[in-house]
Amino acid sequence: MGAIALGVGIAFLAIVQAYFLSQIIAQVFLEDVAFAQVKGLVLGILGIIGMRAIFQYFSEVMAREAAIRVKEGMRKQLLQKIIFLGPVYVRGERAGELLNTAVEGIESLDDYFARYIPQLILALVVPIMTLAFVIPRDYSSALVLIVTGPLIPFFMLLIGKLAEKKSLRQWQGLSRMSAHFLDMLQGLATLKVFNRSKAQAKVIGRVSEAFRRSTLSVMQVAFLSAFVLEFMGMISTAIIAVALGIRLINGTIPYSEALFILILAPEFYLPLRTLGLYFHARLSGTNAANRIYDVLELESGFDEKGTSQAGLQELVTKIDQERFEVGKGNPWLRFNQVELCYEKDGEKALENIHFDVQWGEHIALIGPSGAGKSSILQILLRFVKPTGGEVWVNGIDIEAFSAEDWRGMLSYVPQKPCLFAGSIMENLRFGRADATFEEVVKAAQQAKAHEFILCLPQGYETLIGEGGVRLSGGQAQRLAIARAFLKDAPLLLLDEITNALDTENEKDLLLALEDLGRGRTVIFTTHRMQTTLRADRIIVLDEGRIIEQGSPQDLMETAGIYSRFLRTYRREEE
């Protein structure tokens, strides 16, 4: 708002300056007054020039400040929304898209809010203000302005409809040309295999030329809108000047007034012309805004229930009790007829899932990819909400706790742990922010990570993640396990963590995991048969259903698929 007020102020000062200027020139020219007599007016102009400069400075600063606020607010809102939508929403390719929107998209709102929006309002206010000074002095000039003024937006709209499409295509043309070039660079290895890479330089030149020709033909039309703007502004000034000249000859208007109007005429068109310059700011701004609102308007698949601190307190004491009542036989965690669809009316990822978990039990989830193993973990992590049935802990629906509090009771080690940009120490403290150095080192030792950390150039202060030292998959997993040690939560979720490891790494890791699992309830998914043998119970999933469950011994006796599987495996071992 401040920026707009200052903008109006600047325009007003320009009008006053024009008035002083026309007075000085008229007096010196027609009345032959000496410099001393117009000195006051000259000083007045000097003052106005200074004030305009100050106004100009603050209008820029304030317009940018407004844009900065908008960007800050938007980014915060967007990121909060993304967190709210959760990891199931932010998957695969969408992550890249969201990243782009959250960084570049928001930045491109800058010119839209700092330039386009204020200018839009100025383009309305300033011409009217200017007109207010012209009308009392000269009706015919005012008429020219009144007629041509609205003609500019009118023609802009008329050609704009056509030109905007063309301009859009112009921008697309530019980006298409880049896309083609990128395509060639990305395909260079392929071109080389076919021994085509050298010849392709000619193709690039040719395609580039073709793009130039087509883009230029588009521009011939796209530039027309700027042409009309320019033309209308200039020709009307010329018309006003000639009309004023004729009235001056006839003596129906004083020279000073005529000159004043002549100086005002360009001021009348200036805001409209400036607005035309911000076409691109508008285009990229609205594009970005659309992408941002697309995300903001998304509804989350599940609604968050209020925090029930009391309930959690109760649960925590129950857990503490349970700690001492291991093996008592009451189910601690229960999946009750759970059903899950990721999309409305989509295929069911889970159906009729029903199983109990005793306190301290180790449960293996097995099955081919897509069987629903990860979905069960997603539900336990509260990343998705079951579309049917519920999950109980000690007889309480887990939805009764806020997701944040619930997650406070579990640790999670994914297949590909994410290492954040920062030091190893910071990454480990992710498990517990207030852990002392000794505690962190102890956790790292337990996770068999301490040794390799010491081998790194700066030990625990070594920077990892984006831009830092790259760690192997096994090392990353050990750090993730150290996090879990630090957090020391009663429920442990492991997602396929021994899958892509060589045998040496695996031994270490399994030892660390065994330590970690001791005294905790563990639910893990795996593809490796060996690891299932260590579980207290195995749940075999296929196509979202449980097809077998029981202890390894039970399953072997029931002669189901697991037993068949295991027999084959045993026979191979011998």
Added chain:
Amino acid sequence: MKNLAWIIKEIIPFWPRVCLALLLSALTVTSHIGLMATSSYLLARAALHPPLMDLMVTIVGVRFFGISRAVFRYFERLVSHDVTFRVLSRIRVIVYEGVEPLIPAYLKDLRKGDLLSRIVGDVEVQQNLFLRVLAPPLVAVLVLLGYGGFLANIDLGFAYVLAAAFLASGVALPLLIRALARGIGQRKVQAKAKMHIYILDMLQGMPEMLAFGQSKAMGQRIQKTQSELSQADRQMARVTGISNALMGMVANLGMLAVLVLGIVYVDKGQLDGVLLGMLALGVLSSFEAVSPLPVSQHYLEENIAAGQRLKNLVDEGKKVLELDADENRRSKQYAEADSRQSPAIEFSNVSFQYHADEPQVLQNLSFEIPVGSRVAVVGPNGAGKSSVVNLLLRFWEPDSGEIRLNGVNIQELCSQEVRARIGVVTQKPHLFHATIKENLLLAKPEATDEEIHEAARQAKIHEFILSLPQGYDCLIGEEGMKLSGGQQQRLSIARVLLKDVSILIFDEATKGLDPITEQELIQELFALLEGRTLIMITHNLELTKDMDDILVLDKGRAVERGKHHDLMLREGQYRHSWDEGYMQKVLFTNT
């Protein structure tokens, strides 16, 4: 500036267009000056009540300038964009030729992914070079000379004032702005890069962030970076504010100085008062020529940085190219007939690492593949399977050991010779954003439609292509058809079949196809490629059963070798992996 010289050199051949663009641009500004100057001259003359006829010439002048500006501007934009695009075409070709020898071995950061997009971006930035960096100062000089000359005709004093004001706003002001803005741009770029990383962290690590209740900490980190970014924005706004304010001030002061000087002259009787308004308004209008100069500073820095990066690439490419040329001169002619008895491919004691600071991916690897045999290469991730292909294609050179193709050391052959003998289908084949036909023709530019259709038929994609609206002329990629992974692989198989080579490598080429189609396709390929050497790199051990030979790699070494049957008896790594895979299959498909 030195880093831009090579680009400026590409602009010079277009000098007639460049001159035209500059002239039109100067005329655009001149028209503005002309309109305001003749208009005020007209009013001043009219105020003396002469007969209308006396003013006719002036009126015509006013009308002319009223029209000419828009026309000049329109053509100026067309011509200068034309020049820009022509230069961009040239730069693209030069950069491509520079990057071509570097891929893939010499571009160290290639695996970081965004390197190529950055190259494209750096080229794109150069579109500002003429439009926003080079043209504005030249136009300002033209206007100063032209209009200054006009003023000097009236009185030299006016020309001096104009020159002083132009210097102040066109040279001193940009230098001041540059000094003030120093470091701010850099800080902004750094803050933005940090923001990029932190938000990426948040998106990729969201499961752990939520599981460990760290969203607040991550949010604070982003918040802190946001403050840095906003701070840089604010500082930049202040600099821009100062720039705008001073630019307006200098222009108005210049006008005022000319006016005061004019009044003094009129006082002294040295100047006709009629000219007073013309001088003031004309001078004010002329500052349009210098107003883009402070901004062009900013573009200049961007262009220099981008130009420097591109130049480094191109120079490196030239060096590699010279090495290659050297080598080609020494290379032998490949004589297939003589080497019929030698194995098709032979690795002897090959060791290799991609970079000095990375582990060895191949360690003393030795194996032979006889002509016409079908060999599977299996092993866990990181075993070195793909590195074997990369070395064989001479994308990289081994650190030690020898690779022989039909008995000839491939280092004695030029890389084109080597690649002409080998066809490769990878898991993620690159298909160009072009028509299907164009993508296939890559393998054999002179192929007839018949040959193309035959290859597609063999890869089992012909029917699908015919079902598309434009058939073989259907565009694929972003703006055209999106093909599924399986369809892409088949197209790339068709492409290789068209190439007609004696050695074929399928690098996980059928991954992602459903098992039945995969089996069928492989069977057909086997029949089709009877007699040619075939190497199949795969994870799917079902496919290895019918191979003549299986090579098991682990950590860059050949750990086992033999037929399926023999390896199963040996109970080694192959047997172990096979069992695991087999059991998964038995467990979940038979129920």
